[in-house]
Amino acid sequence: MKNTNISYLKQLESESIHIIREVAAEFKNPVMLYSIGKDSSVMVRLAQKAFYPGKIPFPLMHIDTGFKFPEMIEFRDRYVKEIGCRLIVEKNDEAISEGTHPQKIGVDKCCAKLKTQGLLGGIKRHKFDAAFGGARRDEEKSRAKERIFSFRDEFGQWDPKYQRPELWNLYNCRINEEESIRVFPISNWTEMDVWYYLRNEEIPIVPIYYAQEREVVDRGGVLIPYDDMVKLKKGEKVEKIMCRFRSLGCSPCTGAVRSEARTIDDIIKEVEEASKSERENRVIDMTSDSSMEDKKKEGYF
Amino acid sequence: MDSPTSPDHANLLRFTTVGSVDDGKSTLIGRLLMDTKNIYDDQLEAVKKVAKRKGEKEIDLSLLTDGLAAEREQGITIDVAYRYFQTPKRKFIIADTPGHVQYTRNMVTGASTANLAIILIDARRGVLEQSRRHGFIASLLQVSHMIVAVNKIDLVDYSQDVYNAIVEEYDEYSRKLDIKDITYVPVSALKGDNVVVKSEKMPWYDGPTVLHMLENVHIGSDYNIRDFRFPVQYVIRPDLNFRGYAGRVVAGTVSPGEEIAVLPSGLVSKVKTITTMDGDLEEAHAPQSVVITLEDEIDISRGDMIVRRHNLPQVENNIDVILCWMGNEPLEIGKNYFIKHTTRTVNASITKLIYMFDVNTLHRTDATEHNLFCELIKDTHHTDVNTLLLNEIGRAEIKLTQPIMLDQYNKNRETGSFIVIDPDTNFTVGAGMIRGAVRSIEETIHAEEKTDVEELPIKVEIERDPVSLKEREERYKHKTAVIWFTGLSGAGKSTIAKSLERILFNTGIHTALLDWDKLRHGLCNDLNFSDQDRIENTRRAGEVARVFYEHGSLVLCTFVSPLRCQRDQVKALIPDGRFFEVFVRCSLQTCIKRDPRGLYKKAIDGEIPQFTGINSPYEEPLSPDVILDSEHKSIEENLKALLDMLKKKGIIRK
Numbered sequence: 001m002k003n004t005n006i007s008y009l010k011q012l013e014s015e016s017i018h019i020i021r022e023v024a025a026e027f028k029n030p031v032m033l034y035s036i037g038k039d040s041s042v043m044v045r046l047a048q049k050a051f052y053p054g055k056i057p058f059p060l061m062h063i064d065t066g067f068k069f070p071e072m073i074e075f076r077d078r079y080v081k082e083i084g085c086r087l088i089v090e091k092n093d094e095a096i097s098e099g100t101h102p103q104k105i106g107v108d109k110c111c112a113k114l115k116t117q118g119l120l121g122g123i124k125r126h127k128f129d130a131a132f133g134g135a136r137r138d139e140e141k142s143r144a145k146e147r148i149f150s151f152r153d154e155f156g157q158w159d160p161k162y163q164r165p166e167l168w169n170l171y172n173c174r175i176n177e178e179e180s181i182r183v184f185p186i187s188n189w190t191e192m193d194v195w196y197y198l199r200n201e202e203i204p205i206v207p208i209y210y211a212q213e214r215e216v217v218d219r220g221g222v223l224i225p226y227d228d229m230v231k232l233k234k235g236e237k238v239e240k241i242m243c244r245f246r247s248l249g250c251s252p253c254t255g256a257v258r259s260e261a262r263t264i265d266d267i268i269k270e271v272e273e274a275s276k277s278e279r280e281n282r283v284i285d286m287t288s289d290s291s292m293e294d295k296k297k298e299g300y301f
Numbered sequence: 302m303d304s305p306t307s308p309d310h311a312n313l314l315r316f317t318t319v320g321s322v323d324d325g326k327s328t329l330i331g332r333l334l335m336d337t338k339n340i341y342d343d344q345l346e347a348v349k350k351v352a353k354r355k356g357e358k359e360i361d362l363s364l365l366t367d368g369l370a371a372e373r374e375q376g377i378t379i380d381v382a383y384r385y386f387q388t389p390k391r392k393f394i395i396a397d398t399p400g401h402v403q404y405t406r407n408m409v410t411g412a413s414t415a416n417l418a419i420i421l422i423d424a425r426r427g428v429l430e431q432s433r434r435h436g437f438i439a440s441l442l443q444v445s446h447m448i449v450a451v452n453k454i455d456l457v458d459y460s461q462d463v464y465n466a467i468v469e470e471y472d473e474y475s476r477k478l479d480i481k482d483i484t485y486v487p488v489s490a491l492k493g494d495n496v497v498v499k500s501e502k503m504p505w506y507d508g509p510t511v512l513h514m515l516e517n518v519h520i521g522s523d524y525n526i527r528d529f530r531f532p533v534q535y536v537i538r539p540d541l542n543f544r545g546y547a548g549r550v551v552a553g554t555v556s557p558g559e560e561i562a563v564l565p566s567g568l569v570s571k572v573k574t575i576t577t578m579d580g581d582l583e584e585a586h587a588p589q590s591v592v593i594t595l596e597d598e599i600d601i602s603r604g605d606m607i608v609r610r611h612n613l614p615q616v617e618n619n620i621d622v623i624l625c626w627m628g629n630e631p632l633e634i635g636k637n638y639f640i641k642h643t644t645r646t647v648n649a650s651i652t653k654l655i656y657m658f659d660v661n662t663l664h665r666t667d668a669t670e671h672n673l674f675c676e677l678i679k680d681t682h683h684t685d686v687n688t689l690l691l692n693e694i695g696r697a698e699i700k701l702t703q704p705i706m707l708d709q710y711n712k713n714r715e716t717g718s719f720i721v722i723d724p725d726t727n728f729t730v731g732a733g734m735i736r737g738a739v740r741s742i743e744e745t746i747h748a749e750e751k752t753d754v755e756e757l758p759i760k761v762e763i764e765r766d767p768v769s770l771k772e773r774e775e776r777y778k779h780k781t782a783v784i785w786f787t788g789l790s791g792a793g794k795s796t797i798a799k800s801l802e803r804i805l806f807n808t809g810i811h812t813a814l815l816d817w818d819k820l821r822h823g824l825c826n827d828l829n830f831s832d833q834d835r836i837e838n839t840r841r842a843g844e845v846a847r848v849f850y851e852h853g854s855l856v857l858c859t860f861v862s863p864l865r866c867q868r869d870q871v872k873a874l875i876p877d878g879r880f881f882e883v884f885v886r887c888s889l890q891t892c893i894k895r896d897p898r899g900l901y902k903k904a905i906d907g908e909i910p911q912f913t914g915i916n917s918p919y920e921e922p923l924s925p926d927v928i929l930d931s932e933h934k935s936i937e938e939n940l941k942a943l944l945d946m947l948k949k950k951g952i953i954r955k
Contacts, residue, residue, distance in 0.1 A: 007312065008312055008313035008391075008392040010589075011312075011313050011588060012313075013590075014549060014588050014589050014590040015588070015590075017549075017590035018534070018549045018590050021534045021535045021547055021548075021590070022534065022644075024535055025534055025535045025603050025644070048578060049577070049578045049579075049590075050547070050590070051535075051537060051547070052537075052576070052577065052578035052592070053537070053539050053543055053545075053576065053578075053592075054537045054538070054539035054543075055539065137383045137384075137385070138384075138385045144382040144383050144384060145380045145381065145382050145383075160380065161380075163380065164728055164729045165406055165407075165409075165410045165627050165720075165729050165732070166410060166729070167409070167410050167413040167414075167718070167720055167729075167732045168413045168414060168714065168715065168718045168720075169414075169549075169715070170641050170642075170718065170719065170720045172641065172720060172722055172727070172728075172729045174639065174722055174724075174727040175727055176727065187383070188383070188385070188394055190385045190387075192387075274341070
């Protein structure tokens, strides 16, 4: 008998591919949310693997808030072209033209308008019945209770008290018109798993994950990248600091962390030794004890 | 964080934790995460802040897992939460499930993918009805391994008597369940005793910690590796030249060139390639996701199943199942439901409820699942059950509009399970485990005549208490154990074991000696020298050793057993502290010189293709209980070392 043990990373890969294929087989019009971040990069690679030697049979969709780092947009356009995938970019144009900004209306409201409404608008406009997201259960407490196939009502909202039981590897894909399912194929991956996989598979990532000297404002330990949008508060100054982004969001709300990690191996070493979780630099999670849960109920990923 | 698990080698253990509201389940998980350094500073800070705000002295570890606002408000866990952690040995996925009465649905969900279940019992409250119910559900879902954590042992002053009483009571009960192995650990999740770190407060307990069990439990044999099953998920046709069937191998293995059958059509072909983006494979096995291409162009679509031609599942449209009801609306006999089984969704109606039991009032705790059900049938008021309510479990018959390709759930979780979907709400309202096909009337009558005769002796068996191992040990005045001698052929395993047996036997100890010669002519005469057969041979040897062990013998086994995984597999069959690995060390040169059976000569001459030491590896034990040196030490010295070890471990008297 041969050794039929496969490493846990290969097991996770296999589980994710299974999930992605189930969606492609059972839904009429699925889409894969593409945030350009590392988790999205893993998810896109898994989708490529799921349908090889065929192409990914659904488009990618990016919700652009207008606050994404220019390096991200550049990377997105190049990468999507390279893998031959269709890309849809959605924006909440109305909110953007109103000048929506976290410093004006607060982080929660800004997120609700630019991200959640942008996403819900995109899903509705294209009549998508399933949307893949790269969220992981280990990211945040309320996500730990999320299903892999997460039912959303016609308003895209999540009801944590009325979730469908999820047993074995059997996923319930049935919905009524207007309703949708959010699917999280890398639910069971941890941040470390994502990094290991990016390394093993040599998957390209946005360069701002790597450390370089950047102009930032130190705001309560979070390094906010400085540009004309950032208004300095009293006592704050612009500094040049060697830093990198541990997770990517919108520029006003994503802090960098001090780091010397210039390669993926450096990053892995850094994350292994880290004593803080990856979303520590994301302002959106800090507003209340259950801020992510509240956002998810509204329709956020 | 702790030093990371190698993602290329370490394997994965999925486990579920169950306990009632106040058993401290979330605290146990918090403790596991914290003591294995899988908690980040900022997460810990957040929990500390909450404690401060509420004016509590000790931090509440359960806050690390209770994720929803409603849970924090009520201080209880409502929904299944998934947590992850890793140690240098393994990666773990925890399905943390609430265990109170109304949440049976969650426990079933958590157990459905678990290799192991941790059941918590509050030392102050002892074995409760729900503790039994948790064990019963774990058994029903075929979770192979179980740890019973007797928690809050600090609140009963680390009392051995309290612990022993609970173990005895639960062991009596669990013996009737279908659980492969069960381990008891006295713990204090709050204080950290025996969770990750061995407690100094309980010198009377010499078993493993919870983490030790999680890291070492052998799960390789939990998977079905024999019966190849490949439900087709998706057909891939990028161009006219390629037509592949995408899916996940849910059991067994497959290689190019093998003859396969496609069900339900019955068409036959051969595997041409196993394609992946990382290159074609020579073999695919569970749980790999691959694409299979076939030699012939045949019509295959999602929902079909590719299997080996001579190893077929049942193809049925009338099935006999155990059903856990999960819908808020009660089950309706005759209503149209969808059944999703593997990648196939079919229309179905539940035609009959044969019996049910209410997990809330389960009181026949001395009954096995089967027995329990039989008892309930006899209760006349149970024969007219006509519905199942949320969280109730029963046995039912289901009629499908199209056949499904199934195996019994206890043989194969993946092809033996299904979910029930209500077409009105699209909600998942049931989880089913297949017992088999419903028999036709003729078959049923025939079978009933037979069962009358067949069941009689079984019933007699059940009514009498079986003789327990404890009783045997008391009568024989020694403990039982399995002593496993491993080492190269010619290292002197048999010589030492035979001498040891003589000494033990002469002092009145019940012994048994097992070696290759005893097994190969009878029990194992279908096996030869291939890798696969040798592993199977060790497995059977282990099972035989277990039977002797359970009947009160001190079992001496001498097998080359060259691979660690082989020995670990046997070790997993025997309770901790009753299995001793003895490494008989001797250099290969000396063994070749001794060559008592002329086997080395044959191997060197190429007559035996895979002979340990010559053209097949020997993996030395990493932490044997005793190392014997047959080259430089006398047999007396080696025997003394063995006897000393057995005395020290309390197996034989000093």
